[in-house]
Amino acid sequence: MKYKILVAEDDNDIVKILKLYLDNSGFEVVYVDNGMDALKKIQEEHIDLALLDLIMPIMNGYELTKNIREISNIPILIFSAKYEISDKILALSIGADDYLTKPFEPMEVIARINSNLRRCYELDDRFKNQDKNFKLQVGELNLDLDNFTIEKNGLPINVTATEYKILAKLMKYPGRVYSKAQLYESINGEYCDSDDSTMMVHISNLREKIEEDPKNPKYIKTVRGIGYKIEVKK
Template identity: 40%
Template sequence: MDHRILIVDDDKEIAGLVAIYLKNEGYETELAHDGQEALDKLAASEFHLVVLDVMMPRMDGLEACRRIREKAEIPILMLSAKAEDMDKILGLMTGADDYLVKPFHPLELTARVKSLLRRAYRYSPVSPESADGSAVLRIHGLTINKATHTAEFDGRTIKLTSTEFGILHLLAGHPGRVFSAEDIFQQVWKEKYFESNNTVMVHISKLRDKLEQETGNKLITTVWGVGYKIDV
């Protein structure tokens, strides 16, 4: 599958360098230099992932991320010169799937992009795993289909990012089992977990809110000091 990536950064030199890194990995890229231009390009053409800087004129990355999330579940990798935890949490809470602090190493950037694309597009409606129904989980009125990467409740599709779907599928596939944040990160992100990483907590919070809005039940239970679970 040929993936098209939209790179959004008002620093044209950085945007150009990111494009070079990703083109070297075989991706097709296009550039935008503020949030509004990014929204216009997303409305006019199909992209598979957005690399989105935070600090930009006219419309910053946080607002652009919110508006993208109103219409699409495309993976978003947010870039920022700010390394503080609250900045990272704010970025993830607006809908970003991952967060990378500038300056970054090209190998780290491409690894994050590959990981996001793998999570978002690794499932296919014609996956042989779905032939015997094993790809479908049903719990608390939810139907979770790994083959189509969708979750439904009462006939309605719940809008989830690829990361949120991965967490839900993991917990729902092992009802009653408690997963630590480290377990979840390593199984969903497929990367090494670092202590004081707030990424899982933020994504769990957003997933809980979406589940409660659609089902009236948060479903995911916190076992304080241990981790998270979905009860039978």
């Protein structure tokens, strides 16, 4: 399968480098130089993954990510010269799946793209094949592995592809404790120490969406010094 990648970047030198590596990796690539055109491409074409610069004309990467999340759950990778952890947390909090800092190694970009595509698309069948009923339930939460939907009390909950995979992993075995590394590797296949903060942001985002009181969660519990589990007291 040939995946279609959208690259939104206004630096021609970076575009030339990305074009060389993305073309050689077998991707079909669409290039735009501003956020507004990027949003139009996603609205008009089938895009499998978006690679977005944070600072762009007309609409920046933050605004673009918010707008994309209103219409699509495709993986979003943001790359930026901003390296502060607060910038990364903000990007992940509004719906980005990954964050790379400039300057970057082109092969790392390719690796991140492949892992996010695998996380979003290729693992879907793996999750479904592991469960004959295609449905998971914990308390008032219902996750449909066939239709890739999540509901609470019958009402749909909008999550990103990464958040969906994390919740599916936790709901598959309620009560089982997973470290941040185990969760990350199960949905991404790769892990490094810097991914700790990424997983913490994804868990925080999930709690905001499924918990009545995110600061006192009913479902996703932190096991201090180890990781996370999902459970509901009977």
